[in-house]
Amino acid sequence: xxxxxxxxxxxxxxxxxxxxxxxxxxxxxxxxxxxxxxxxxxxxxxxxxxxxxxxxxxxxxxxxxxxxxxxxxxxxxxxxxxxxxxxxxxxxxxxxxxxxxxxxxxxxxxxxxxxxxxxxxxxxxxxxxxxxxxxxxxxxxxxxxxxxxxxxxxxxxxxxxxxxxxxxxxxxxxxxxxxxxxxxxxx
Ligand SMILES: CC(C)(COP(=O)(O)OP(=O)(O)OC[C@H]1O[C@@H](n2cnc3c(N)ncnc32)[C@H](O)[C@@H]1OP(=O)(O)O)[C@@H](O)C(=O)NCCC(=O)NCCS
Numbered sequence: 001x002x003x004x005x006x007x008x009x010x011x012x013x014x015x016x017x018x019x020x021x022x023x024x025x026x027x028x029x030x031x032x033x034x035x036x037x038x039x040x041x042x043x044x045x046x047x048x049x050x051x052x053x054x055x056x057x058x059x060x061x062x063x064x065x066x067x068x069x070x071x072x073x074x075x076x077x078x079x080x081x082x083x084x085x086x087x088x089x090x091x092x093x094x095x096x097x098x099x100x101x102x103x104x105x106x107x108x109x110x111x112x113x114x115x116x117x118x119x120x121x122x123x124x125x126x127x128x129x130x131x132x133x134x135x136x137x138x139x140x141x142x143x144x145x146x147x148x149x150x151x152x153x154x155x156x157x158x159x160x161x162x163x164x165x166x167x168x169x170x171x172x173x174x175x176x177x178x179x180x181x182x183x184x185x186x187x
Contacts, residue, residue, distance in 0.1 A: 005063055005088070007096050010047035017062035018049070025083050027126040037081050040067055045080070048100045050093045063088045066097040075111035076159070098137055105162045112159045119144050119156035134158050
């Protein structure tokens with residue numbers, strides 16, 4: 001198996017492979033989840049995909065996907081669904097997909113990314129690693145909705161700031177060396 005992967009924007013031709021990969025993640029996605037993913041794909045949703053980089057036969061297999069969706073708040077975009085092939089998990093694919101989604105959201109003037117996942121209180125082990133992934137990548141718990149997915153299957157809603165304006169402010173500040181009050185510790 002190739003060790004590297006390529007990230008690109010989701011195109012309509014990726015839809016079948018996204019459905020296939022999502023269906024393989026049985027511990028995480030229920031039949032109802034798969035129907036929701038399918039419905040989103042039919043709407044020509046925006047998103048990002050990762051393919052393995054198999055130079056030997058020039059055949060690229062989908063190894064990860066991240067689908068985004070608008071929310072009622074025009075400054076908040078949802079990471080609606082994401083998944084990485086089990087044999088590729090823990091190798092940076094999810095982080096690379098999320099980095100693209102964050103950069104794209106920032107470029108589009110978004111303030112935050114939102115994501116929903118199964119809460120710890122649901123007691124379902126496969127989502128422990130998923131929550132660890134989001135927490136380690138800047139998402140902060142915002143709300144828990146009881147019995148959202150199934151009786152006892154509480155939902156955790158998380159958000160992460162993406163606004164590029166804050167980064168611009170830091171750059172502008174360091175560009176202003178010599179101004180009264182500017183820090184001079186050299187970083
Ligand atoms: C959650 C998910 C998208 C993360 O993608 P990934 O490519 O495995 O993540 P990365 O390799 O970029 O990052 C690894 C991190 O994710 C977490 N992680 C999640 N699943 C993991 C796994 N099977 N193996 C290792 N780390 C995993 C770890 O906390 C790890 O943190 P670390 O880098 O600080 O050690 C992916 O594991 C996945 O598809 N999980 C099943 C489906 C799912 O939960 N989707 C999200 C629905 S809300």
